[in-house]
Amino acid sequence: MRLLRIVALGLAGALAAGLGAAEEQRTLPAPHTKAKLICHDCHQKEKPTSAAVPDEACMVCHGDYPAMKALTKDAKPNPHGSPHDPILCTECHRQHKPPVVKCLECHEGKFTFKIK
Structure with a gap:
């Protein structure tokens, strides 16, 4: 369930950033997924609107x-x-x-x- 949340949040962030269709599908690398990181962990925002x-x-x-x-x-x-x-x-x-x-x-x- 947590992985689904990570992927969903990642896709939402990618869409908000206006990234291309191929990039919208890209999930986090395995070590970051395994560590159960969520968007906020790296972007330091609840709802990131850019890739920064x-x-x-x-x-x-x-x-x-x-x-x-x-x-x-x-x-x-x-x-x-x-x-x-x-x-x-x-x-x-x-x-x-x-x-x-x-x-x-x-x-x-x-x-x-x-x-x-």
């Missing part, structure tokens, strides 16, 4: 920028060790759309990352 999520909402569970840089320290190059820090979490990790590697917009072909 403050980085602080990510940091509650995932840690701050230095923590993420330390967590991914063995990746070469470290995706969280950008000289352009801080890059907003949602620039790459987009929950209702496929993730992107923001670095590749300027550094095409120089990095190989799989975003989790």
